Amino acid sequence: MFLEESRLRDSVKGGALTEVTFFILLSLYTPNHGYGIMKFIEEKTQGRLVLGAGSLYGAINTLQERSWITPLDDGKGRKKEYVITKTGKEMADIEIKRLKNLISIAEEIMGGQV
Amino acid sequence: MKKYCRFFGCFLDAQENWLNKMAQKGYRLIRTGKMTYDFEKCKPGEYQYAIEFVAQQSFKSEKEYRTFLEALGYKVFYKNINLNFSIGKIKWRPYGRGMGQISTNPGSYNKELFIVEKKNDGKPFNLHTMNCDKANYYKPLRNAWLTIAAISLAFAVWFYIDTNSISKEVITLIILSLLCSIPMLKYQKRISYFSVQSNTEE
Numbered sequence: 470m471f472l473e474e475s476r477l478r479d480s481v482k483g484g485a486l487t488e489v490t491f492f493i494l495l496s497l498y499t500p501n502h503g504y505g506i507m508k509f510i511e512e513k514t515q516g517r518l519v520l521g522a523g524s525l526y527g528a529i530n531t532l533q534e535r536s537w538i539t540p541l542d543d544g545k546g547r548k549k550e551y552v553i554t555k556t557g558k559e560m561a562d563i564e565i566k567r568l569k570n571l572i573s574i575a576e577e578i579m580g581g582q583v
Numbered sequence: 584m585k586k587y588c589r590f591f592g593c594f595l596d597a598q599e600n601w602l603n604k605m606a607q608k609g610y611r612l613i614r615t616g617k618m619t620y621d622f623e624k625c626k627p628g629e630y631q632y633a634i635e636f637v638a639q640q641s642f643k644s645e646k647e648y649r650t651f652l653e654a655l656g657y658k659v660f661y662k663n664i665n666l667n668f669s670i671g672k673i674k675w676r677p678y679g680r681g682m683g684q685i686s687t688n689p690g691s692y693n694k695e696l697f698i699v700e701k702k703n704d705g706k707p708f709n710l711h712t713m714n715c716d717k718a719n720y721y722k723p724l725r726n727a728w729l730t731i732a733a734i735s736l737a738f739a740v741w742f743y744i745d746t747n748s749i750s751k752e753v754i755t756l757i758i759l760s761l762l763c764s765i766p767m768l769k770y771q772k773r774i775s776y777f778s779v780q781s782n783t784e785e
């Protein structure tokens with residue numbers, strides 16, 4: 470009856486990822502659990518980006534549906550661990566290319582002002 | 584232990600504020616009843632509370648979410664949003680998603696809310712931090728109110744056509760529908776606000 474929109478606003482075609490998505494992917498290059506992902510994001514951004522538990526839960530589920538990340542075991546243990554998939558790594562590569570391109574355009578225009 | 588008798592019903596913000604105020608005074612929630620809250624002494628401000636409406640989810644996904652929150656070190660309490668004293672019952676929630684439409688007892692019945700407790704680490708406690716996610720957080724709440732408002736309005740129209748007069752029932756139903764529109768519009772306003780925010784940020 471009420472369609473649920475995807476919780477993460479990534480424009481999948483253009484390759485632009487939200488900051489949250491990108492950080493979650495980065496935190497999962499080594500297997501990590503929910504609390505670890507939260508701490509990773511907080512540490513790497515020096516507390517600028519804080520992710521609430523509900524938001525993180527939604528993001529993990531969305532990324533799992535897209536098969537960018539996958540749970541490690543069958544989730545029997547209390548702390549479920551996740552890891553990035555091949556597709557997830559490809560998405561991160563595309564994002565790096567897009568960001569590098571964006572920076573080079575910005576530097577071209579703004580010159581040495583930065 | 585201290586027992587408090589309170590009923591907040593659908594006023595989630597008020598309930599959250601009250602629990603946080605109690606925690607600041609040095610009371611920690613240990614049990615929830617239909618209309619009661621049991622507290623034990625703790626250091627003032629040791630814990631923080633947040634409330635989430637989960638009735639639109641199926642019992643299974645609700646449990647998965649609960650497990651996830653508990654793995655983060657939070658404590659989760661169930662709380663009822665309305666008063667029902669019945670055993671062995673099935674309830675239809677037209678606003679639910681998939682299996683979340685059917686609520687049974689034992690099951691998700693009378694467990695419409697999560698009260699989530701976190702040890703205070705000096706930072707604000709929010710379960711939802713992204714704008715698009717905040718908008719999604721208020722949608723089930725709006726839909727629940729929208730459903731009641733729409734159903735009572737539909738009944739009012741039906742009675743009116745049936746009897747061809749504006750009877751007491753028709754007026755009562757219209758008033759009920761209007762009353763339900765107030766929280767619905769309140770949540771709609773928040774949804775719109777966060778949707779616009781998420782279009783410009785993130």
